[in-house]
Each structure stands twice: as C-alpha cells, then as structure tokens.
Amino acid sequence: MSTKIAPSLLAADFGNLQRDVEMVNQSDADWHHIDVMDGVFVPNISYGMPVVKAIAKHATKPLDVHLMIVDPDRYIKTFAELGADVLSVHYEACTHLHRTLQAIKAEGMKAGVALNPHTSVSLLEDTIQDIDVVCLMSVNPGFGGQSFIENTYEKVRQLKAIIQRKGASTLIEIDGGVTSLNAKSLTDAGADVLVAGSFVFKSANPTQTIKDLKEIAG
Ligand code: DX5
Ligand code: ZN
Secondary structure, rough: OOEEEEEOOOOOOOOHHHHHHOOOOOOOOOOEEEEEEOOOOOOOOOOOOHHHHHHHHOOOEEEEEEEEEOOOOHHHHHHHOOOOEEEEEEEOOOOOOHHHHHHHHHHOEEEEEEEEOOOHHHHHHHHHHOOOOOOOOOOOOOOOOOOOOOHHHHHHHHHHHHHHHHHOOOOEEEEEOOOOHHHHHHHOOOOOOOOOOOOHOOOOOOOOOOOOHHHHHO
C-alpha cells in the first residue's frame, strides 16, 4: 500500500479556500487534513464548524479532522454530521479515551488518537486495537510551519512494534514539519500517512509538490 498524503488546509489561502480544496481534490493527495484548534488545548485558534462545513461542501476525498481541543467528546456528533471520516482526538485531552473512541466509532467515523511530542507511544498499549489512526505530532501542536522533531523516527518505530505485537491494523500518521527531506525516512520507519501543510501550500506548485511527496514517500 502506498503512503497516504494528507495536505493540511491550515496552510491554505483562506480567501481562496474553495480553490485550495479543489486543488487537493484534483491532486494525488489521499485525505484533506483539517486542524481544529480551540485556543485552550493549544495556544492558537484556527477555525470551527462553519469553515469545516464549507470545506466539506467542496471536498471529494476523506476528511481527516484533527481536534486540538479540550473535552472533544462534546463535539463528536457535530463532526460526524459535518462529514468527518477520521476524527482524531488528543490523548492528552481525554480522561476516558476508551469511551471516546467508542463514541467516535458509534457515529460511523474512524477513530484517531493524536499524541503530543512528549507523550510516549507506550501509553497506547491498551487501546491500540480500538484505534484506526495514531497521529504522531512531530511538532508541538498549534501552528503550521514549525521544524520537525527528530525523535519522531524512534516513536514511529516503537509504535509500529506495538501495532504488530498486538495484531492491530492501526495506521501511523505523522503531523508537523513533513517535507520531501524526511518523508522517505518516515515511511521507512513505518509511517502510513504524511500530513503536510506549509510544504505543500507555500510551494510554487502545490499539485506537483503533493505528487513529488507521494512518490518520494513510496
Ligand atoms: C499543527 C497541525 C498541523 C499543521 C502542519 O498543530 O496539527 O496539521 O498544519 O503544518 P506543517 O506541515 O506546516 O508543519
Ligand atoms: Zn494536524
């Protein structure tokens, strides 16, 4: 299976959001990555439901929604109604992660868990079979355009080992600072999905950049 590429619309031109969503539709990308930030869990506020609704209206590929919000259980149903296909909550924001995962699946979505750079993958040992996607943050969440944290490679290898040992089919997604320079090393380590914001949208030819990234990642 080839590596999935998920352009992060956080780096899109919000004045031309429809154009940028359509660019992703027509590209070799696999998912639309949608970052929702509440200004509490992370220091930044990105966008909320009306913008996600607008994206969903034009998007033709699965919506990969990354919630960087406290107490995400409050909005599981809402994001299902908005058309999310994958809904990722932060491990650090969930008191009852197992319950949250069941609630996401009960709404017909794939359940994702995002881990901050300081959070050990070993904490997912007991829930991995219930998780469809683990989103390993390779920057501290809250902003696009940050530098990739090198320790991520080791976390990917450790997580892959847990997934294999437990016989799970969880995908490993990497989010933050992904470029053509680290894409191959990440997939070699075991990554299945690469999120890329700035690297795609700040490039001269985003469609070509997505194509190149997918080819490099293999
Ligand atoms: C960061 C977000 C990322 C971000 C990635 O908190 O979760 O998805 O958009 O942006 P780049 O690829 O620019 O690091
Ligand atoms: Zn994200």
